[in-house]
Amino acid sequence: MAQAEIDLEAEYNNRARVPDHPSHIAGWQRDAAAYRETARCELDIAYGPGGRHRLDLFHPPGGDAGAPAIMFIHGGYWQALDKSSSSHLARGANERGFTVAVPSYDLAPGITLSGIVAEMETAADFLMHRLGRALVVTGHSAGGHLTACLMARSPKALRRPITAGMPISGLFDLVPLVPTSINRALGLTVEEARRLSPIYDTPPLDSRIVAVVGGAESAEFRRQSRDFVAQWSAMEAVARVHEVPGAHHFDVIAGLADPGDVLVETLVTLAAGA
Template identity: 70%
Template sequence: MAPDELDFEAEYNNRARVPDHPAHIAGWQRDAAAYRGTARCDLDLAYGPGERHRLDLFHPENDDSSGPTVLFIHGGYWQAFDKSSSSHLARGANRRGLMVAVPSYTLAPAATLADIIAEIEMAANFITQRTGRPIVATGHSAGGHLTACLMARPMPQQRPIQAAMPISGLFDLPPLVGTSINRALGLTTDDAQHLSPLAWAPPKSGKLVAVVGGAESSEFLRQSRAIVDTWGKAGVTTRYHEVPGAHHFDVIAGLADPADPLVNTLVELAGEA
């Protein structure tokens, strides 16, 4: 189907596509709270001056002190959730010896998308300064967009992020402009283009694995294929990975399991960071 024939509202409205999404979200909150109660963690570290400039740092069970830090960025179309819904997603990497940082960020409409990108850059800055380690960036949905932004736009006087695993990421934003998702964001078509990682100069090196659920919409599949193709041609080592049968709300579940292919990929990327 040609892009001008697609119903972008249907393609991007994941809550409408997955009617039992409330059960999945409730499960995130339950499992995340349970993991915070047992994990070795430093909670509510301030990475900036704002109310939501806070992150949680989850330490590996083996107290490893040499590997990179995995930075997981939550989704919610830049307008929902916070770090408290994702704590359990640190479990798999923790049990494989990796530290995991999970930040919150100011949500739209209180912040613009450009502001949110800057906040995540500030969080990454804080993590590298606190830990002295490189970062493996990962994130879900809107967090996948922010993951790609971090890798594509190196921070001044900071080590570039060389390894990333966006999950169900959004890299081409103009299709969102006419949807209900844009009510809180207030993006013009020019804004959306300007804030799309696919419109930026790609990194010339590094490794990116774009993950997406096999049961997600054609647009989500297209977005992940597009960044793999575009960045791959620029010199990044890229790979496209579909989680069989997964929809937008369960595609991240494997991060909690140390034996899952997604965690295997994070461990692989840790060797590239």
């Protein structure tokens, strides 16, 4: 089907697609707050000068074995939420022995999307310097886009390349967002959207990526993951799609809180080669 025939607003407006999304977001906030109460964590570490340039570090209960650390980037279409909604998603990797970082970033329209990408580069560089180890990056929705951007830009922008990532419900081609309501806060032109689309970037050498998407997500979200994996595979990345059966945009990340879930197992496998 030609893009002009697709109802892009319906395909990309996830809050409209999932009417009970407020209960899911409230659940994230509740579960995240509960995890912060019990986890071994360092909260509100400054990685930059701004008020939202803060990250939380969650440490494994049994101690860190020195493996690559994991960074999780929250979603919200680059214009909502912060790190406080995602703390519980560190649980699964923590219980498998990994340190997990969860950063916040400034939100549109107060910052450009290229500015948000730069903030995540600063956060990633800060983490690699502080921890002295490689990163595996994962993130949800807008965070999936930022995951792929970090990987693509890391050989030039960061102190060491990021070669392993797991974007979840990621956006890899931003051009379809330009005519939608999502772009009101972003203000992207078609040219800017293309420049900030990691599907058009080159993956770092020896990169491995698993693009996760929910089986009940829109056709466009599923297509984005397939097309991204095909494009990066053609440029010699080891890439595949993992579809979570029956999952929609707001419950596709739930498995990260469970150390036995396939999403956590995927992160463990990615970390082994990072």
